[in-house]
Amino acid sequence: MSVERICLPDRDVALRVVPMPADLNQNGDVFGGWVMSQVDVAGAIPAMRRARGKVATVSVNSFQFKQPVSVGDIVSLYAEIVRVGRTSITVRVEVYAERNFAPTTVVKVTEAELTYVAIDADGSKRAIPEEINTQNGIESRG
Secondary structure (H helix, E strand, O other): OOOOOOOOOOOOOOEEEOOOHHHEOOOOOEOHHHHHHHHHHHHHHHHHHHHOOOEEEEEEEEEEEOOOOOOOOEEEEEEEEEEEOOOEEEEEEEEEEEEOOOOOEEEEEEEEEEEEEEEOOOOOEOOOOOOEEEEOOEEEEO
């Protein structure tokens, strides 16, 4: 069986973690719930930046496990905003694992899409501010 060789994406990583033995399920793989929580954290990072404040997860639109995650894997999570509404932000998260370090193998283990809502100090929905574009160090709206 031929395995397609892949590399980590050439973009900023949102989160990088290493699972520990306490994160294992009865089969010896990392709990799916552990992976889901890391995806939620990674997805919230660009959402908080875009919302310029707190966000809350309101839905997991899709979640696909492609490969198991093992203790000792270096797990890299990449998150990008795919949609911005009046109060909500949808983020796509891709998860890769680096394993077998001689030579290193990279596998895509999970992909997901989550929606967050911007919230105020009381936990109520709030409008997402206009996007600020910075070009040549100058902020502009639009």
